[in-house]
Structure formats: C-alpha cells, structure tokens
Amino acid sequence: MKYLVFETKKEASKEAYKILKSLINENSTLGLATGSTPTDLYEEMIKDHKEGNYSYKNIKSYNLDEYVGISYDHPESYHKFMDVNLFDHIDIDKNNTHVPDASAENLDQALENYQNELNNTTIDVQILGLGGNGHIGFNEPGTPFNSGVHVIDLKEETIKANSRFFNNDVNLVPKQAVTMGINDIMKAKHIILLAFGKEKKAAIKNLIDSDIVDESIPCTVLKKHPSVYVLVDKEADFRN
C-alpha cells in the first residue's frame, strides 16, 4: 500500500489523476465513486480531456453505489451526480457507464443484474472515498468481506454526514443504498482511495497505522489487496 500526504485536496487529486492515468489505457474499465471526495479528481479528468489529451470513447465505468428511494432526477442521486460532475463533460458513451439501478421495480433482479455485470468484467482501477466509520462504497461496519452487490441500511453516522447534501435534514437522507460488495471492490486490479478532512483521520489511522483487518472497519480489508494507493490531505493524515 502506498500512502501519500498532500497539503490540499486539490494537490492530492492532481497526483491521483497522474496515478490513474499511469494505470489505464483508453480501453480500460473504471470503478467510480461519488460524494465530495472525488470531485477534484473528476475536474482533473475533465480538464485533461478538454485539452485533448484523453478520450473516454472506449472507457467503461461501474459506480459503487446508489441511494434507494430517490429518483434518478433527484439532484443528489448518484446517477445525477455522475452526469453533472463527470459524464456530461467527457466523451464517454453513456451506454458504457453503469450505476446501480436502485429505483428498479424489481430490486432483487436489479441487484442480480449488476452482480452479473460485475462478474463479467474486470475493473482496472477502482476509485474509493472513505466513510468516517471506515465504510468503502456503502459497505458499512459489519459488512462481510465476501459480500457482493446488496442493499445496505445506512448507519446513523453516515446519514448524519450525508445530510449536508440534503439541506442538513437527516429526514431527507435516504436510509438505504445499493452498493457493490467488498468482494467486488477487492477484485479491482488497482485501487485509489482518497480521504480529505479530519473526519477521515481515525479511519485512515486504522488503515495505515494498525494491524487491524476486521469487518467492523471495512476499509481495513484493503490491507489484503496487492495494489492500493491512499492519498490524503494533511487533515486526514493520522499523524496530525
């Protein structure tokens, strides 16, 4: 595992983009995350694309998760997030992008379909954010390391943290999400995890500065992966 500390989110994101670019080619498959963490990385991708340096024409993508109970048109749905923050600004074919279908009438079937798609693909690089409680994707503490695509009940602390996107009203935050499982995440060839802000420091300490590998702190599973890059700002650095 490589651990890199930067002054700012922007600097870390620029380096993350360099690492990402070194690991993929123009036919690669990306695993993508949402939330506040990857936004500057996505800006770097857009900038480089607009400068003519990178085409996403043949790139495929699979997103980690989506809320249950809000429509795709909701401004905070992860479908919408991906369009607004990345897909609408690059030349990716939207037919090659995949976000879990958490609004499906038959949710069980939708989970099975997403699992099948993931089983039939290899994610070259998985981008991850990090929950303050150590979640990756929406695999909350206690999720089995061998889990596949599933519906998760979001923990109270996650609902509280994400209420900042919902008028600071926890009642407006969806209580469940569909997420790739930990086993799906671990199958990616390379993983780039980003974490910014002091809320992430404890989880980073468990990941970088402990021997813990335990389902109660989901991110600790990454110690078992052969190619992980962890980029943080100084506020998330466990030594601070």
Ligand code: F6R
């Ligand atoms: C989002 C995801 C989550 C977030 C995490 C951190 O697709 O999978 O694990 O990465 O909750 O969220 P932010 O980046 O908003 O702090």
